[in-house]
Amino acid sequence: MRILVATKPIDLRKGHDGLAALVSSVLRKDPFTGSVFVFRSRRADRLKLLYWDGTGLVTACKRLEDARFAWPAINDGIMALNHAQFKALLAGLD
Numbered sequence: 001m002r003i004l005v006a007t008k009p010i011d012l013r014k015g016h017d018g019l020a021a022l023v024s025s026v027l028r029k030d031p032f033t034g035s036v037f038v039f040r041s042r043r044a045d046r047l048k049l050l051y052w053d054g055t056g057l058v059t060a061c062k063r064l065e066d067a068r069f070a071w072p073a074i075n076d077g078i079m080a081l082n083h084a085q086f087k088a089l090l091a092g093l094d
Helices: 016-025 083-091
Strands: 003-006 036-040 046-052 057-063 078-081
Touching: 003 083, 016 036, 016 046, 016 057, 036 083, 078 083
Parallel strands: 003 036
Antiparallel strands: 003 078, 036 046, 046 057
């Protein structure tokens, strides 16, 4: 499973369709391939995941209460993470 991180912050009020549209139009990827797409908030204390499980789009959110997620420099684009890097990101580790 590929894990792709959008490096530019987004409005996390977007739902399934809004995130899928961002994946298609901004990231130039197909949201229906089974890849996990990770989006960040402007304050870097929240993230949202988008995933196609074969039958529908799944979203998940996480908010850190007393910390911020360690993110790459903000720019337009996308980067890939391996499983260990993804687990570290979700745990709030640098």
